[in-house]
Amino acid sequence: MMIKKIIICFVLFFIYGNAQKISGDYYSIEPKCNFRLKIDSQKRFIFYINKKKKTSGTIKISKEDHSTYLTFGNVGSLYANDTIYIQNSGNADNPYWNFKECNDKFIHLAKQKVITPITTVKVCSQNQKLSSLLKFNFIISELHNDFNDDGTKDDLYIFANNTEKETAVTNAGINKRNLLIIFNDKKGNSFYYENDGIFPCRECLGKSDNDISDLKFENNLLSYKTTVAPFASDHYSIINFSLKFSDNSFTICDYEEKYYKAGEDNEASIALTNSDIPKIKFNYYEWVADKSWLDYVIISSQNVLKLNDFAYKIQNTNNSLAIELLQKILDKYPDRVVAYLNIADSYWLDGDKAKAQENYIKYVALMKSQNKGIRKIPSRVWERIK
Numbered sequence: 001m002m003i004k005k006i007i008i009c010f011v012l013f014f015i016y017g018n019a020q021k022i023s024g025d026y027y028s029i030e031p032k033c034n035f036r037l038k039i040d041s042q043k044r045f046i047f048y049i050n051k052k053k054k055t056s057g058t059i060k061i062s063k064e065d066h067s068t069y070l071t072f073g074n075v076g077s078l079y080a081n082d083t084i085y086i087q088n089s090g091n092a093d094n095p096y097w098n099f100k101e102c103n104d105k106f107i108h109l110a111k112q113k114v115i116t117p118i119t120t121v122k123v124c125s126q127n128q129k130l131s132s133l134l135k136f137n138f139i140i141s142e143l144h145n146d147f148n149d150d151g152t153k154d155d156l157y158i159f160a161n162n163t164e165k166e167t168a169v170t171n172a173g174i175n176k177r178n179l180l181i182i183f184n185d186k187k188g189n190s191f192y193y194e195n196d197g198i199f200p201c202r203e204c205l206g207k208s209d210n211d212i213s214d215l216k217f218e219n220n221l222l223s224y225k226t227t228v229a230p231f232a233s234d235h236y237s238i239i240n241f242s243l244k245f246s247d248n249s250f251t252i253c254d255y256e257e258k259y260y261k262a263g264e265d266n267e268a269s270i271a272l273t274n275s276d277i278p279k280i281k282f283n284y285y286e287w288v289a290d291k292s293w294l295d296y297v298i299i300s301s302q303n304v305l306k307l308n309d310f311a312y313k314i315q316n317t318n319n320s321l322a323i324e325l326l327q328k329i330l331d332k333y334p335d336r337v338v339a340y341l342n343i344a345d346s347y348w349l350d351g352d353k354a355k356a357q358e359n360y361i362k363y364v365a366l367m368k369s370q371n372k373g374i375r376k377i378p379s380r381v382w383e384r385i386k
Helices: 002-022 118-134 284-289 304-314 319-332 337-350 353-369 379-384
Strands: 024-028 035-039 044-049 052-064 067-072 075-080 083-087 106-111 137-145 154-161 178-184 190-195 213-218 221-228 235-246 249-261 267-272
Touching: 035 106, 106 118, 118 137, 118 154, 118 178, 137 213, 154 213, 267 304, 304 319, 304 337, 319 337, 337 353, 337 379, 353 379
Parallel strands: none
Antiparallel strands: 024 035, 024 106, 035 044, 044 052, 052 067, 067 075, 075 083, 083 106, 137 154, 154 178, 178 190, 213 221, 221 235, 235 249, 249 267
């Protein structure tokens, strides 16, 4: 009986304590959304939109993995740092609108400033930062969890310029996405990190509308997926990035790119780790837009087989990439027999019979000099060097 009373008291203390902490007046940070939310100490709430009462009721408070969640009727939200985060709309797979009066995907309701507590001053400065960015931008994605394993919830926002809503996607100019990370510590301090080179611009994606998905940031590792489909091509790629945050910058840790050709089921993929690529500051435009992983990969005895196999598989999907990679392999390992056969096949597929024959002849010569066995030479080689 005594244990039951203790449990009941603990639950009531948790609910009442949270209600006291959450109670107050909240206002939307987004300049186009005129929201006000009033919460009292009894967990009762009233939503106002454009100064008119929209809905009211009692909040449901729950906790999961050190996060606090608030439910206002049918509207769910996350509560952290005196701010309520609401995803206002869904996606193609799960379409919905919570508040059609506001066309922003995310709504942020910040608690009205209280003069005395020091932590509230810090929170207000954070909300002022968001407010200044939201004057000319909108949020396309966000995260709120512990990014650096210090036991404190942090905040991440990805912004796009408002002009994206007003202009069609073209090859003329780019609209970069700006990343804002707010690292918070247990002392009430905040550290801001901004970078417009971590995520792809809208124009970088071509025909694709999958700009950023599977976004995660845990243990100083930021990961996301994006799809690139050039306008004047029937090829497209799905890319997974894994980035390590250290010394106030991101370096690439793991990289995976899957290559496809429209209308075909064939897939070729390359997976690189930090042993395959140098430790340099990551910039999306230097990895995908202006250059590619091929400009950075370190070819070694540990990965040459993996790279050669990928070049063979990619021939029918992206033959020019296969040729470029095979040439880099041969520059590093000029006695690699199979690479001459593969690059000769690629040139033949490309219609360059002269270069194909040149490499077929080198292949045959190496097969003989290395005693690989003439019988192992494919019949197509003899037919093509006649």
